[in-house]
Amino acid sequence: MLAGLQAVVDPGEIVAVVNTGDDAELYGLHISPDLDTITYTLSGASNPVTGWGLAGDTFRAMEALDRFGAPTWFRLGDADLATHLYRTGRMDEGATLSEVTAEISRAFGLGVRLLPMSDDPVRTRLRLRGAEEVAFQDYFVRLRHSVAVEDVRFEGAERAEPAPGVLAALTDAEIVVVAPSNPVVSIGPILAVPRVADVLEARRETVVAVSPIVAGAALKGPADRLLAELGHEASAAGVARFLAPWVGAIVIDEADGGLADEVRAAGLRCLVAPSIMKTPEAAAALARVVLGSGRTAGPPDGASAAKGP
Amino acid sequence: MLAGLQAVVDPGEIVAVVNTGDDAELYGLHISPDLDTITYTLSGASNPVTGWGLAGDTFRAMEALDRFGAPTWFRLGDADLATHLYRTGRMDEGATLSEVTAEISRAFGLGVRLLPMSDDPVRTRLRLRGAEEVAFQDYFVRLRHSVAVEDVRFEGAERAEPAPGVLAALTDAEIVVVAPSNPVVSIGPILAVPRVADVLEARRETVVAVSPIVAGAALKGPADRLLAELGHEASAAGVARFLAPWVGAIVIDEADGGLADEVRAAGLRCLVAPSIMKTPEAAAALARVVLGSGRTAGPPDGASAAKGP
Numbered sequence: 001m002l003a004g005l006q007a008v009v010d011p012g013e014i015v016a017v018v019n020t021g022d023d024a025e026l027y028g029l030h031i032s033p034d035l036d037t038i039t040y041t042l043s044g045a046s047n048p049v050t051g052w053g054l055a056g057d058t059f060r061a062m063e064a065l066d067r068f069g070a071p072t073w074f075r076l077g078d079a080d081l082a083t084h085l086y087r088t089g090r091m092d093e094g095a096t097l098s099e100v101t102a103e104i105s106r107a108f109g110l111g112v113r114l115l116p117m118s119d120d121p122v123r124t125r126l127r128l129r130g131a132e133e134v135a136f137q138d139y140f141v142r143l144r145h146s147v148a149v150e151d152v153r154f155e156g157a158e159r160a161e162p163a164p165g166v167l168a169a170l171t172d173a174e175i176v177v178v179a180p181s182n183p184v185v186s187i188g189p190i191l192a193v194p195r196v197a198d199v200l201e202a203r204r205e206t207v208v209a210v211s212p213i214v215a216g217a218a219l220k221g222p223a224d225r226l227l228a229e230l231g232h233e234a235s236a237a238g239v240a241r242f243l244a245p246w247v248g249a250i251v252i253d254e255a256d257g258g259l260a261d262e263v264r265a266a267g268l269r270c271l272v273a274p275s276i277m278k279t280p281e282a283a284a285a286l287a288r289v290v291l292g293s294g295r296t297a298g299p300p301d302g303a304s305a306a307k308g309p
Numbered sequence: 310m311l312a313g314l315q316a317v318v319d320p321g322e323i324v325a326v327v328n329t330g331d332d333a334e335l336y337g338l339h340i341s342p343d344l345d346t347i348t349y350t351l352s353g354a355s356n357p358v359t360g361w362g363l364a365g366d367t368f369r370a371m372e373a374l375d376r377f378g379a380p381t382w383f384r385l386g387d388a389d390l391a392t393h394l395y396r397t398g399r400m401d402e403g404a405t406l407s408e409v410t411a412e413i414s415r416a417f418g419l420g421v422r423l424l425p426m427s428d429d430p431v432r433t434r435l436r437l438r439g440a441e442e443v444a445f446q447d448y449f450v451r452l453r454h455s456v457a458v459e460d461v462r463f464e465g466a467e468r469a470e471p472a473p474g475v476l477a478a479l480t481d482a483e484i485v486v487v488a489p490s491n492p493v494v495s496i497g498p499i500l501a502v503p504r505v506a507d508v509l510e511a512r513r514e515t516v517v518a519v520s521p522i523v524a525g526a527a528l529k530g531p532a533d534r535l536l537a538e539l540g541h542e543a544s545a546a547g548v549a550r551f552l553a554p555w556v557g558a559i560v561i562d563e564a565d566g567g568l569a570d571e572v573r574a575a576g577l578r579c580l581v582a583p584s585i586m587k588t589p590e591a592a593a594a595l596a597r598v599v600l601g602s603g604r605t606a607g608p609p610d611g612a613s614a615a616k617g618p
Contacts, residue, residue, distance in 0.1 A: 028397030064391030067416045078387045082373030088337030107376045
């Protein structure tokens with residue numbers, strides 16, 4: 001989605017507020033998977049096959065870890081490790097996650113400004129059926145999200161401060177775009193950071209979401225199952241109802257055209273458009289729809305857009 | 310020296326008490342260069358060209374760190390990184406350095422038992438001429454020890470506890486071998502750990518050193534310059550006087566035969582023997598001399614030897 005937006009808007013006008021609930025400490029390193037995936041993707045360095053990590057990366061360190069019988073289900077490539085080493089080293093020196101994120105973004109030549117939702121640790125934790133609670137990466141990577149979830153919470157969220165610039169970006173942006181991402185574990189943590197939900201609610205009419213559910217299924221990841229397991233409908237209409245307090249408009253895929261009335265009944269403007277971003281062109285076309293939708297209701301001055309995650 | 314000892318004594322009878330004053334935190338990782346160099350060397354995995362790191366290692370992570378403009382003077386190979394990642398991860402889980410060292414030793418199939426001198430942080434710091442104080446790796450690696458040193462201290466040593474097993478090994482060993490290592494910054498930190506010096510002093514007659522200075526020069530590293538800069542004589546006799554309170558015998562190289570009387574005047578037994586370990590055979594021969602020397606004065610029961618570092 002961000003790639004699509006930066007194809008149609010000056011990247012310098014885009015601020016991305018990124019989920020850090022997926023962050024983890026592994027082998028002493030601070031890993032920020034969402035920040036890194038965005039950085040690698042926007043800079044063209046990402047591995048297009050896996051969807052994570054860097055293209056052409058090697059796994060010598062992980063292979064050597066096998067010697068110790070250490071868990072290696074979280075695969076860190078050798079060049080990818082450098083990002084985590086740099087981030088951890090800088091944070092040990094006292095730098096905030098925001099500051100390091102700006103440095104890493106600069107090193108990768110990003111035009112978009114990336115902001116972690118908070119510099120304070122917020123950790124998404126999932127209670128699995130059977131009462132065991134696990135960290136997000138345990139659920140998502142180790143267990144391959146193939147287990148039923150009974151509850152989700154965002155540890156530390158209530159004490160977290162929005163990172164510098166987050167509230168200003170969400171307040172001042174011409175349009176806030178909520179990316180087609182998992183509403184529960186990707187959008188949810190951002191909404192859980194104090195004052196973020198209030199800011200969005202206050203400007204709800206120019207907050208535009210794209211449904212991550214198409215024809216009842218998540219395009220990627222477990223959003224459909226998670227929604228259903230937590231009592232929501234796994235459909236574009238379910239997403240609309242989930243986001244209704246903070247989102248004034250939603251783009252749903254043409255496959256879900258029949259749900260438009262249901263979406264409008266939830267109090268959102270509904271745009272039906274091709275929403276599967278198979279190509280850069282499709283992403284750019286979707287970005288135009290999204291921005292157009294926000295603009296129909298929003299103040300026309302300014303051009304910045306914030307999105308999360 | 311340890312390789313030589315394990316060639317002539319059952320490795321299971323050898324305990325190595327290892328300097329951790331060179332340890333460093335880099336990029337958030339706990340690096341123990343002396344423990345790792347010993348582990349890699351004894352297991353045959355070390356890089357014989359550089360004298361540090363693993364043979365055949367790659368440097369993808371370090372190359373990728375360049376992107377961030379981060380200092381990369383401390384070269385960590387990709388497979389070597391796994392050791393530091395494992396150690397740091399385990400210590401974050403609450404394991405002590407001793408425990409992790411045992412696990413890493415086991416993973417590398419070591420027969421010798423490695424003990425860090427302490428599980429508590431002790432950090433060798435050097436005040437350079439001109440009053441700047443730097444950490445050991447700054448001095449040794451970044452500055453390539455080509456700067457004059459005015460003072461050395463072992464930060465944290467006075468509060469450090471000897472690691473479990475250290476005092477027992479140094480007390481119970483048939484012979485304690487002080488390896489031909491830098492007396493100031495490699496032997497010194499071990500002696501600075503509370504009670505270690507007392508234990509050695511009490512059994513001084515069966516503590517045998519090998520001089521790291523041959524014909525007035527260090528075989529490796531800056532031992533000669535450091536000794537001179539800190540007011541000691543950079544000679545085998547100077548080493549003997551430095552170690553005299555804790556060491557009852559010293560092996561000096563044949564090139565230094567003329568110093569034997571001077572060494573004896575310092576109160577040590579003096580053995581003159583080839584001490585440059587160019588080959589495994591030379592190392593084993595030297596080990597036999599060392600053990601024989603200790604045995605001439607020591608109790609003949611037991612067969613364990615402790616050495617440091």
